[in-house]
Amino acid sequence: MTTGSRVSDPGTRWTVDDPARLAALIRLRAVRMIKPQGFGYLGQALSSAEQVAALFAVMKPGDDRLVCSPGHYMIGIFAAAAELGILTEDEAQSYGLDGSPIEAIGTERSPVADYVCGSLGQGLSAAAGFALADRLKHKDRRTFAMISDGELEEGQLWEAVMFAAHHGLSRLTVLLDANNSQVDGPVDTITTIEPIAAKWAAFGWAARDLDGHDVNAVLKALAEAGDAKQPTVLINRTSTIHGLRCLPPDADGHFIKLPPALAAAAEAELLAELERFHA
Amino acid sequence: MPELRRPPYPTVLKPYGHALVELAKERADIVCLTGDLTRQCEIDLFQDAYPERFIHAGMAEANMMGVAGALARDGFRPFVHTFGVFATRRPLDQIINAIAFPNLPVRIVGFMPGVSSPGGPSHQAIDDVALMRAIPNMTVVDVADAVEARQVARAIVDVDGPVYVRLKRGEIPLIFPDDHELRLEKAAVLCGGTDLALLANGMMLAPALEAARLLESSGVSVSVTNVPVIKPLDAATVIEVAAAAKAVITAENHSIIGGLGTAVAEAIAEAGLGRPLRRIGLGDTFAEGSRTGPYLFGKYGLSTQAITDAAWAALGRPGPAPVAEVIQAEEGEYSPV
Numbered sequence: 001m002t003t004g005s006r007v008s009d010p011g012t013r014w015t016v017d018d019p020a021r022l023a024a025l026i027r028l029r030a031v032r033m034i035k036p037q038g039f040g041y042l043g044q045a046l047s048s049a050e051q052v053a054a055l056f057a058v059m060k061p062g063d064d065r066l067v068c069s070p071g072h073y074m075i076g077i078f079a080a081a082a083e084l085g086i087l088t089e090d091e092a093q094s095y096g097l098d099g100s101p102i103e104a105i106g107t108e109r110s111p112v113a114d115y116v117c118g119s120l121g122q123g124l125s126a127a128a129g130f131a132l133a134d135r136l137k138h139k140d141r142r143t144f145a146m147i148s149d150g151e152l153e154e155g156q157l158w159e160a161v162m163f164a165a166h167h168g169l170s171r172l173t174v175l176l177d178a179n180n181s182q183v184d185g186p187v188d189t190i191t192t193i194e195p196i197a198a199k200w201a202a203f204g205w206a207a208r209d210l211d212g213h214d215v216n217a218v219l220k221a222l223a224e225a226g227d228a229k230q231p232t233v234l235i236n237r238t239s240t241i242h243g244l245r246c247l248p249p250d251a252d253g254h255f256i257k258l259p260p261a262l263a264a265a266a267e268a269e270l271l272a273e274l275e276r277f278h279a
Numbered sequence: 280m281p282e283l284r285r286p287p288y289p290t291v292l293k294p295y296g297h298a299l300v301e302l303a304k305e306r307a308d309i310v311c312l313t314g315d316l317t318r319q320c321e322i323d324l325f326q327d328a329y330p331e332r333f334i335h336a337g338m339a340e341a342n343m344m345g346v347a348g349a350l351a352r353d354g355f356r357p358f359v360h361t362f363g364v365f366a367t368r369r370p371l372d373q374i375i376n377a378i379a380f381p382n383l384p385v386r387i388v389g390f391m392p393g394v395s396s397p398g399g400p401s402h403q404a405i406d407d408v409a410l411m412r413a414i415p416n417m418t419v420v421d422v423a424d425a426v427e428a429r430q431v432a433r434a435i436v437d438v439d440g441p442v443y444v445r446l447k448r449g450e451i452p453l454i455f456p457d458d459h460e461l462r463l464e465k466a467a468v469l470c471g472g473t474d475l476a477l478l479a480n481g482m483m484l485a486p487a488l489e490a491a492r493l494l495e496s497s498g499v500s501v502s503v504t505n506v507p508v509i510k511p512l513d514a515a516t517v518i519e520v521a522a523a524a525k526a527v528i529t530a531e532n533h534s535i536i537g538g539l540g541t542a543v544a545e546a547i548a549e550a551g552l553g554r555p556l557r558r559i560g561l562g563d564t565f566a567e568g569s570r571t572g573p574y575l576f577g578k579y580g581l582s583t584q585a586i587t588d589a590a591w592a593a594l595g596r597p598g599p600a601p602v603a604e605v606i607q608a609e610e611g612e613y614s615p616v
Contacts, residue, residue: 108381119376125342126377129349159342
């Protein structure tokens, strides 16, 4: 694959043998991706690892589309893409470096996802546009959108929620990472966004809560959403430090600091975790 | 200017709307979006003709721009319609990130430019050209009459990248002869002159033409140039007519900051031309609500008289400027203020 490949491009291929193991590999690779800088969007990878792994297991390669609304989450998607051969090792290693197209906050030119937003709250509109375009063209593929709970504070998101439901865009599935994290602190201390599922349901969506770190639950829900008669949102309850016990419990989930000693501990812990899958 | 019509101008309804339907007949890739202003933006005609390609986005401009960007990314040519204020101010970040940065062929059509609306500052697009002009990749168009409005959809449909078009709402005057060709790459020099270069577009072309006639009758040699495309500006023509004259006047139905006047100022300054410049438009002020639009054109100095006075002063002519006569318009006709 060359830089610029997107999941829906004809010819893009991958297979996921073990989604749980892929989630563990995403965590390890994300640690290694931010290690050179000593800080970065590791929390987003930790909270979304199972969702990203399940997504790649469910998406139809070279056909289904992926929108990543919070560009910060591209670290997890890049990590998965590298593990699955969609990105090369060199490309993955260039994450966030000067002159690299693999920018730390995903952008328009980021590979892998079909569309990446940097300005928050905009991705669902694009995903709805993709789903609408497919319907106009009589294509039956699915569109997946990754969004985050903090984005629910943006008004545009609710415009898109209403639009997608009104237009009956049932081939649209949203993975909402409810990690209760935003820059200024826990989301629930900044703005009350609950009850999330009830709000989306009231707006005409199929909405359900689930444990976002239970990869089998996410897989099952993603598969079921493929048969929905209305757009579906899966509200994945997660934590930005999940799967990495060495992180301090008060780590800033939006932007985790990873000095060399902590990075070494994190790698050791995640390598040991991966051994479980070889046993 | 023998080939141009004279005011009061005859008017037509929905020249853009009819032309968009005609174009959509040939172009299956055109989709039409509306932000709850369908009839007002002349696209009830499109809705009737091609309901399957007509998309109600509702009063949700941010989402509408995001959806349009995705449709364009997928090969469609979305034409997005609302009033100019709502098309540019509300979804500015969405236009920038979801449309302009990826250089997508979304056509944003903003009706009711400048003080053509008596609806007050919330409805008066006095900064839309400035906002759109500042965005990389964006083409910005302000057409002058129904002959141009009929051509604009076809003229922009294959432009590489996004386009913003502002269009007058309601009765649209016929100023140009029917065979006038709207050219995006070339400003149209309607007549030559050696004293004053008058550059105008949109709804200010009509008073610019009247001011030119009045000034000519008072011994001032005036060139009039219609500049429908503010960006990318045809700087060569601007410099050519400015260099041939002693003073330059721009006239736009917009703030004098960031629009045609600014673009012309930049072009002549960068060319090293030292010409006195007067910009006719809203002088860094909001307008107000009123009963009629023409009252506002008069009050805020977007009139034949204001252009004439500015020309007289810029050229240092002695005595009072000639006085423009009021041109009465019957119902169904249009005259500039």
